Amino acid sequence: MTDSRIENVIGALALAFADILQRDAQAKAPEPGPAASAITLIGHVPGLSIERLRRALSLSHSGTVRLVDRLVADGLAARFSAPDDHRAVALRLTPLGETTSSAILSARQKGLASALAVLNQEELQEFGNLAAKLLRGLVSTEDHAYRICRLCNYTACLDCPVEAELA
Secondary structure (H helix, E strand, C coil): HHHHHHHHHHHHHHHHHHHHHHHHHHHHCCCCCCCHHHHHHHHCCCCCHHHHHHHCCCCCCCHHHHHHHHHHHHHCEEEEEHHHHHEEEEEEEEHHHHHHHHHHHHHHHHHHHHHHCCCCCCHHHHHHHHHHHHHHHHCHHHHHHHCCCCCCCHHHCCCHHHHHHHH
């Protein structure tokens, strides 16, 4: 394969994976759009600030506040004073939000597992190693890491290449 063909195939694969992730995650979210990512991020980082969430989701401040308002109204998230700055608002999931986060991550995992089922165990291991290497090369800042991992199952990734690159 020529370099341009390899790049094209990888680009198509990346879009196909992104489509699977979005479709499956959003099927379990309360609304289309960034809600699934917001729920999983808040679940991973209890105490997440609205500003950090905004940067991770690439939303405006007002758009993020409206999203959080909807998550709170749906009983999925709660606001509280940040421990280090009582003027700042921090976010955490409610028990219903935790259940929803688990459903989003489970649906995401099933879709990806199905897509990867064409690989044998050795191929899957090698693909995983290459993907980890590529991820490490993509990370530029902590905000970028949150963006990359906005739909990640953090409990499944104990040796996270993104976190390792930041350290």
